[in-house]
Amino acid sequence: MKSLDFVFQRLLKAAFVVLGVVILNFLLIHMAPGDPASVLAGEAGAGDAKYIAQLRAQFGLDQPLYQQLWTYLRGAATGDLGFSYRNQLPVMTLILDRLPATLLLTGCAFVFSLVLGILLGVVAAYRRGSVTDSVVMTGALVFYATPLFWVALMAVLVFSLHLDWLPPFDMETIGSGYTGWARALDIGHHLILPTVTLGLFFTAIYTRLTRASMLEVMSLDFVKTARAKGVPQAQIIRRHVLRNAILPVFTFASMQAGQLVGGAVLTETVFAWPGIGRLMFDALLQRDYPVLLGVFLVTAAVVVFVNLISDLLYRFVDPRIEAAS
């Protein structure tokens, strides 16, 4: 019963956060300097009285504020996030169209950074004080301080423009007509640079975290005991240390969904990756505020969902968490 309560509690919390973002969006529109309708219309609808009238109707801008909020909430609840004048499409349609590309990119970058980061962190901790350790940790320090968009540009400069190894733009070769495996390979080929550039920043974080966590566990008594018993070093690292050290890394990584989305905006902008990050950038250029706010809401919802899932997974994967709470 306790678990069910927990699930219910987390669901409620997630729902409140999403509701909060919807209200925040609403407040932002109203706090922005100028008339909300013309702000929303921005340059996209500048001078178009019909569009402004349509926005007024959509938000009920002539009604009292609480009524407007209600109208907006009701719309958001049914997936109606407004209409993009620029694209002549509902905002929700635009976002759903782009979401898979972003999920693919962020998913790959997440796995890439987690696997590489843990690997490097383990090696660095295992060989503490060695040259390998210094090289890995210096690299982590540098990539932790490097702006993502710049790494992306440098990667394009080196691997696309100079070496011509990897495609610099888009998700697949336009007009290639590939299908099935050929298409998947083509997408994979386009995926490499964005994944690596988005992932390296997070790799740096996970490397540092894994190393610190490993060193902490390695200094604990049970590790000394295992060593005293004569358990081979490699086995101690793998079976005793890593298993305990990896949990904080996973915990931290599961909270990085928001950061990852933020990074995706920059990566997708550089690589013209057709995801919601790129959509956000285009909306910025066109001052297409309904799309901007819609992307913000959807990314927040996705992040909340990911946090929820990881919360629930932990609860059932690690019994110690239940005991502790």
Next chain:
Amino acid sequence: MKFFQRYAKNYGALLGLGILIVVAAVALAAPLLFPVSPWQSVGDPLLAPSEDPAFPLGTDMLGRDIAAGLAYGARVSLLIGLISTAVAVLIGVSIGALAGYYGGRTDDVLMRFTEFFQTIPAFAMAIVLVAIFNPSITSITLAIAIVSWPPVARLVRGEFLSLRSREFVQAAVVIGQSGPRIMLTQILPNVVSPIIVTASLMVATAILTESSLSFLGLGDRNMMSWGFMIGAARTMLREAWWMSVFPGVAILLTVLAINLIGEGLNDAMNPHLRGRKG
């Protein structure tokens, strides 16, 4: 041991301090080093580095001096990094102190509020804030502050919560000191060092965020910034590598320096935690 001696034992931290001093000096001296505005065309367009001795880092497609851009960009980066962090610390300390000191319902409400801001994607929110309130140095600074205070609030809350039950605080309560006074004069001084460590690392993140925003075109149009320079260099990647390489190196070095300083401060202020931070 004196504080600086402890700090100086960390060579990385010394290196970081050295780099930061250079960057700060260039930022301060920018108008003296480059009297002409960095937006002004001063030479031939697209001069490669050292092609013309007057422009050691080259010029961009409008003949603007890259070196001048870097110097003025340093002002924006450091200014926004410092002020937004100061604002974030102010918000975070206020909320964390109230939550930790008063506990109970206050704590619940304030922490839910903090969690909310910690959950929503920070960079996306910063983009939305700056876009809606129009890019200016004020809106950028505030947007960065608004998305970065939650860790401070949680840190301060934790410290206040544990210090609140200590004897010296109880004593102050008994002699009738008011809540705000106890928070400011009794508890806060004990929390200063972890706040400073966190804040120093936040400056680095703030600079990265600012450069990302201006890269996306959300910079203050009146001030040259490193992110903007890289954004402008995007279309000239093939023709003029120097336009994007140098501002990127400037960001990298500055952020790296501040991170190193943060770690040095952490070691110097919390010796018992040495080497444990991830």
